[in-house]
Amino acid sequence: MKVLVGVKFNTRTIAILGMLIALNVVISIFFHIPIPMTHGYINLCDAGIFIAALIFGWRGVVIVGGASGLLLDLLLGYPQYMFFSLLVHGLEGGIAGYLGASK
Numbered sequence: 317m318k319v320l321v322g323v324k325f326n327t328r329t330i331a332i333l334g335m336l337i338a339l340n341v342v343i344s345i346f347f348h349i350p351i352p353m354t355h356g357y358i359n360l361c362d363a364g365i366f367i368a369a370l371i372f373g374w375r376g377v378v379i380v381g382g383a384s385g386l387l388l389d390l391l392l393g394y395p396q397y398m399f400f401s402l403l404v405h406g407l408e409g410g411i412a413g414y415l416g417a418s419k
Contacts, residue, residue, distance in 0.1 A: 325376075333372070333379055340364030340384040345391060356397075361388055365409045366416075374413030381409025 325333075344359040351357060361384055369377040385405030389398035 329372075329376065333368075333376055336364065336368050336380050337383045337387070340368075340380065341387050341391065344384070344388050348392060356394070357392065359388065361385060361405065362408070365405060366412055369409055369413035369416045372413065373417040374410045377409035377413040378406045382406030 340361060344361040348357045348359040365377060365381040368380040382402045382405055385401030386398045389401045
């Protein structure tokens, strides 16, 4: 199954990525701190993105970071930021995965 250009993910990898997305969203929902002045919040989404970056490299963590950011904003009641979070957390994961995978 080709998800990205030239990248093949098998069923096991897709299942693990889905579980990492779900785990990241649940932990971030449980540990989020609203900030009234900025209409935003602080959460642990970045910790899950960096852990996934060390495990999968940049290709897998782009999916984990983008989907986690999008779902988190949607479920916490900030839908106006969900597409911005998709891009920002996806890029964050891509950069972290690229830097973590390069040795």
